[in-house]
Amino acid sequence: MQLSSDADPPRTPGTVRPGGRTARTRAAVRDAVLAGLVDHGYPGLTVEYVAEHSGVHKTTLYRRWGGVEGLVADALDLAGEDTWTPPDTGSLHGDLKALAHEVLDTFGDPSAAAAPAAFIAAAFQSDRAARALRAFYDERFRRCAPLVARAVERGEVPEDTDPGTLARAVSAPLFFRLFITREPLDRAVADQAAALALAAARAGACTALTSEETGPTTEEAEVN
CATH class of the missing domain: 1.10.10.60 (Homeodomain-like)
Incomplete structure (x- = not known):
C-alpha cells in the first residue's frame, strides 16, 4: 500500500x-x-x-x-488518485507478503521514502494533514476488499474478515520499526509481519471493530 x-x-x-x-x-x-x-x-x-x-x-x-x-x-x-490495486498472487499468504514487501521497497529506498515519510511527519503536526492521511489510507483499505473477498472464496479466512483490519495487521509492525523504534527492515521482517497477519486472520481476529469498542472519534469527542 x-x-x-x-x-x-x-x-x-x-x-x-x-x-x-x-x-x-x-x-x-x-x-x-x-x-x-x-x-x-x-x-x-x-x-x-x-x-x-x-x-x-x-x-x-x-x-x-x-x-x-x-x-x-x-x-x-x-x-490518492493513483491506480494502485492490491496484489493477486493466488493465495492470501502471497498477497500479504506482497503488501509487506511494498512497504519494505518504498521505505527501504531513501529517495522513494522521502515523500511518504514527509507526509506522515506532517500529519503529526497538522490536524488537517492527519485527516487527509487517514482518508488516503481509508481509500487504500477499500481497495483491499477484493483481496479479502478472494481469500474468503478460497476458504482461507472467515467471511467477516475486514480488509482494513487485515491491511493494518500487515503494515503496523513495519511502520512501528520505521517510525518508533527506528529498527532496520528486511525481507525476513516483512515476511514475518505477513505470517502474523495471516495467522490472525485465520483465527478470526481481523474483524471490524464497532464504535462501542473503539470509542468516539476525535471529532465526536470534541463535539461532546
Whole structure:
C-alpha cells in the first residue's frame, strides 16, 4: 500500500476531476509541496516556497488552497488518485507478503521514502494533514476488499474478515520499526509481519471493530 507521489486520473466511478491547465497547475503545486516537505519538513514549508517552485502566484495559492495545511491536504488527496490495486498472487499468504514487501521497497529506498515519510511527519503536526492521511489510507483499505473477498472464496479466512483490519495487521509492525523504534527492515521482517497477519486472520481476529469498542472519534469527542 504505497503512499506514492505519482497521481493518475481518478478511477472512482462518478468522480470527475478538472483536466487541462487546471490539472497541470494542481500537479505543479503538488510537486512543489512534496519538494518543500522533503527539503524543509512541514514546519519549514511556506506558501512562498510553493509559489516559487510551482510558478503559481501566492495569491492564487491562498485563494484556492487557503494556506499550507490546505496545500498538504490536497497533495495527499492527489496522491490518492493513483491506480494502485492490491496484489493477486493466488493465495492470501502471497498477497500479504506482497503488501509487506511494498512497504519494505518504498521505505527501504531513501529517495522513494522521502515523500511518504514527509507526509506522515506532517500529519503529526497538522490536524488537517492527519485527516487527509487517514482518508488516503481509508481509500487504500477499500481497495483491499477484493483481496479479502478472494481469500474468503478460497476458504482461507472467515467471511467477516475486514480488509482494513487485515491491511493494518500487515503494515503496523513495519511502520512501528520505521517510525518508533527506528529498527532496520528486511525481507525476513516483512515476511514475518505477513505470517502474523495471516495467522490472525485465520483465527478470526481481523474483524471490524464497532464504535462501542473503539470509542468516539476525535471529532465526536470534541463535539461532546
